[in-house]
Every structure is written in C-alpha cells, then in structure tokens.
Amino acid sequence: MAGLQPVRGTQDLLPDAHRRHRAVIETARGIAARYGYQEIATPIFEFTEVFARPIGVSSDIVSKEMYTFKDRGEEEITLRPEYTAGIVRAILSNGLTQSLPLKLFASGPMFRYERPQKGRFRQFHQIDVELIGVAQPLGDVEAIALGAEILDALGILKRTVLELNTLGDTASRAAYRAALVSYYDGHKGSLSEDSLRRLEVNPLRILDSKDEGDKRVNAEAPAFEAYLTQEAHDFFAKVRGGLDALGIAYQLNPRLVRGLDYYCHTAFEFVTTDLGAQGTVLGGGRYDGLMGIMGGPETPGIGWAAGIERLALLIDEPAGPQRPIVIVPLGEAGEAAGLTIAQSLRRAGFSVDLGYSGNLSRRMKRADKLNARAAIILGDNELARQVATLRDFDSGEQVEVPLSELEARLAPFR
C-alpha cells in the first residue's frame, strides 16, 4: 500500500480519456446492433471454477494471471480475465440454449495479474461479441466483418492487418499436434528453454516463438495444411471466400494459434505495429467445444474481444462536450434570475452552466475556459427592463434580448 497511488496496473479514466473510451464503446455498440447483436452484462467476478475449468489449471493464465481470492464465505472467487467463459456460464444458467442462435454484445472491465506494459494493464476494458449456435462458416465471416466495420468506423482499420488461420477440427488438430511433437522431439537440442516447456504444455506455441534457434527449427516443421481433414479444409475455404466476397483483406498466418482444445477452425487477429509488443487490437475465433466442457449441450460458438485501451490509443480525438451557454449573473437579483433561467433552458435542451462566484470579469474568464458558445449576462440594468445581455463568444457580438425571447434567440446555439 503506497499512500495515494492506485494499485499497480490500474488507472483513473479522467474525462478526456473516458471520452475516448466512450467513443469506442458507443461506436461498437451501434454497429453491433445493426448486425442484430443485443447487449448483455455479466458479473465482473465468478466462481474460480468458471474460468479455471475451460482454461485448464496447468496454464499460465490460471497459475499466475488470474486475480483470485477467497471471499468472506470462503468461496474461491476470480475477477474475470475474459468475457467468453462468463457469458457461456450465463447462457447455461439462464437456459438460453433454447433460444439459439444468440448474438450478444458486451463491454466492461477485465482483470489480469500481469506485468503492465504499454497498452497492457491489470484492469483493462474490452468490447466483446459472441455468436452462439451457428456452426456454419457464414457465422465466422459475419463476426469478422462486424469487427472490421467497427475498426473502420473508428478510423483504424487501415492501421491494422487482419491475420487469419485455421486450427482445423478435432481430428485435424490431433493429427497435426502429434506430427509436431514427433518433429520437435527430434530437435530438442536446438530448442530454447521456453520452447522445451511449450513442447510439454502447448506445442503449437513453438511455431510462434521469437527465439532465433526456434525459428530455424520451425522452418522445417510440418505444415498444418497437410493434416487438415477435407471437412476442415472446406470450412476454411468458405470463410475465406466470404471475406473475399465482402472485400475484407487478410493475411494467412499459419503461426496464429490458440492453445486450448475447445478452439477450432477460424482464428483471427487484427494487429497493428503502432502499439509496441501489444499489437493485437481485436482477436477471436471459433470455440465449438467450450459449451460442452462447461457442462452444457454441445453448441458451436464464435466470438471476439477487442481492447478498449488499445483502440482508444489509436483513434482520433473524439468531439468534445457540447459547448455550453453560460449564465453570468451580477448581484443577488441576477443570481436568483439566473438559477431559474438556467433550469428552464436546460429543460429546453440547451447545455447551460451557471458560474458560482466572482465578478463579471472573473465569470467571463471561466465561461471562456468552459469553451462557452455564448454568455447571458444578468445584472440589475437588464432585470429592470426584463432583458438579458447575450454575448456571442465566437463573433464577440453582444445584444440585448427580452427574457421572453431568450430561448428562441439561443436556438442556433443548441
């Protein structure tokens, strides 16, 4: 505990940063709605089991990256490190498997106990999309198209590359995995320490290693293509065909992998080179095996998540708040009149601020700092004649307006 410091890896979202986050969320929400997605929210913490079971206790995520603790009732609780498991749990808890297909949108905070870096925090935020109950490649295409359209609307699609791969079906994966293990077993002497560990835990990950020695070994490694079943091959061809039809560009990346067995077929990431090592801004894939692992009926699913912080770093400055009309009262009578005038103007739809103290010069300065569109000056001079002085901050022009006409005269400033 270090005084007034926030917990490591957490941050305050002050108004400017929060506006960026909101721009990301609202853009995504609006477009997802056009694709037929409905918004839901799930708890930010669950029983640890919800995340641990599908992920596997041996993985790094469970062993070192989850925020896990016991609550006062001695229950094992984990702050959600991702959306999918919690949403799937919610679907099963609420019997929504009777209402397939489901198209769900969500956004909110996630928690991972890891070392913070640029664009990587312990509490961060994601937008998330899940399409449950669609086994056809059309679902993959639509989910990716939705992601691409959101990135485009945010003005950052052109700063990213869509990387695409297939993980095949269960039979393809099993055959490929066996071939890889057999190949790497014959090259153990050339593998890095990390990759020797990966060989035990997650051999596909070796393909993505940044170690130079590993890269040389990988050059000769068997390719997944040869191990794809006809069915998996056709599925991937249809996904690519759909993307082509929509004019969505992509790069095949055979090293784009997922470790867990319930992932299958399509894996994709929109990546950028503008964020250092944290290049992925939106990533997802198909997880047909997840519902079964979590105890529900076997149900196909595909989804993606995007990091709001990372997107917020990339977008252009969003529009600021609506420029207010500022009431500048002079004296007690002016303040009394200003209070009621401000309220009626707000009810009429204007953004109105009411300075709280100071002389005229001081209040005018504050109004300017608020980026005011205009000021309404209410002094004894004005009130005696039932008028207000209206000053346009852009033109510098100033006119007297009868109080009864104020609302109409302000219409252009709404």
Place this chain on the structure above:
RNA sequence: GCGGGCGUAGCUCAGUUGGUUAGAGCGCCAGAUUGUGAUUCUGGAUGUCGCCGGUUCAAUUCCGGUCGCUCGCCCCA
C-alpha cells in the same frame, strides 16, 4: 515470474562533475480592467528532487533496497 531504461512543480522537461537560496516553458492565481472572455502587459505561488536506508562534514546528485512507470521476455485462455 524474468531482464533493460526511467522517476525533479499540475503537465513537458532542464540542472546539480556531492556544497548552503533547485530552474524554464505551459498551466494556475492576482492585478492592469470594482459591467465584459479569448489577445497583451505586470506580479505571485509552485516542490517530501518517488519512498526507506547506507556512505559522507555535507546526498536531489553516489550505493543498496523498495514502490511506480516504461520497453522487452513469458503468456494472452
């Protein structure tokens, strides 16, 4: 969890080869203007030099630890 860099005012940073009163710009406050903002001029305050300890006559400066940030590794389900 592992390795590198950094930490001075609200912000961006300079500086002290260890020396007594630590600086700039921006921002902030006040005045010129007690009925007029943005411009201009004048003045003012910025501070635990991250924190704790060590060395020293003397530490913001050197050393160690710690916290935080940052870049990378691991990992990203």
